[in-house]
Amino acid sequence: MTRDAIRLRQVVRRFGSGDAAVTALHDLTLSFTAGTFTAVMGPSGSGKSTLLHCAAGLDRPTSGSVLLGETDLTALDETRLTLLRRDRIGFVFQSFNLLPTLTAEQNVALPLRLAGRRPSRGEVRAVLSRVGLSDRARHRPQELSGGQQQRVAIARAVISRPEVLFGDEPTGALDSSTGREVLRMLRTLVDDGGQTIVMVTHDPVAAAHADRVVFLADGRLHGTLDTPSASAVAARMTRMEATAC
Numbered sequence: 001m002t003r004d005a006i007r008l009r010q011v012v013r014r015f016g017s018g019d020a021a022v023t024a025l026h027d028l029t030l031s032f033t034a035g036t037f038t039a040v041m042g043p044s045g046s047g048k049s050t051l052l053h054c055a056a057g058l059d060r061p062t063s064g065s066v067l068l069g070e071t072d073l074t075a076l077d078e079t080r081l082t083l084l085r086r087d088r089i090g091f092v093f094q095s096f097n098l099l100p101t102l103t104a105e106q107n108v109a110l111p112l113r114l115a116g117r118r119p120s121r122g123e124v125r126a127v128l129s130r131v132g133l134s135d136r137a138r139h140r141p142q143e144l145s146g147g148q149q150q151r152v153a154i155a156r157a158v159i160s161r162p163e164v165l166f167g168d169e170p171t172g173a174l175d176s177s178t179g180r181e182v183l184r185m186l187r188t189l190v191d192d193g194g195q196t197i198v199m200v201t202h203d204p205v206a207a208a209h210a211d212r213v214v215f216l217a218d219g220r221l222h223g224t225l226d227t228p229s230a231s232a233v234a235a236r237m238t239r240m241e242a243t244a245c
């Protein structure tokens, strides 16, 4: 039986007011099944980052609701939303955002320490091992390649066992072969660990690692593609961009 990890219901996100108002998301209703990998694609300005930020509790919709499991994020005050993000959501960005003075294992342990827990070395090493970095635990970010830094950032995002891991172009700063390594690792987190992943990407090859692609255009859902191939995603994007011109 499938279960939804995240549900967006009639989400509207408007920025600004009057003549300068922009509606980034129009009445968007969409859900993400637990234990699956979804890529979000669409032309520039179509609302991908806004969708991700609203779904992850980093931004609030103007109207509509966002449910993480049974919790309505839009009903939470700032304190509860901060705690929910800390305990139930993981986020990785294009820039790895690691603390340069901390080693890989200290960076990975940080979210648990901030939550008042003292993680055991074994716990931290186990997560580093899941991302293939057991032998880099004592290295600082500057001593690691871009792909290794992103894997540390992913280990840091999943150490608290979040219900959903969000990625905003997590391979956007990596060369294609390093990016593919990171994508294969994300795939393994889904296949072996049951992780739910939602990732924004511009890259059809990256999207082909997902179970499903969700296409956005002008802040509206513009179809989905299951078990996508890179060529099918690229063809769909070309059609969407041609329509937008």
Ligand SMILES: Nc1ncnc2c1ncn2[C@@H]1O[C@H](COP(=O)(O)OP(=O)(O)OP(=O)(O)O)[C@@H](O)[C@H]1O
Binding pocket: 015, 016, 022, 023, 024, 042, 043, 044, 045, 046, 047, 048, 049, 050, 051
């Ligand atoms: N803080 C903001 N203030 C005003 N307008 C905003 C703000 N954030 C986003 N927008 C607008 O909302 C729309 C959607 O932006 P968003 O960043 O979600 O698109 P995107 O699909 O992620 O774009 P890209 O692929 O270029 O990163 C755009 O028209 C953008 O200019």
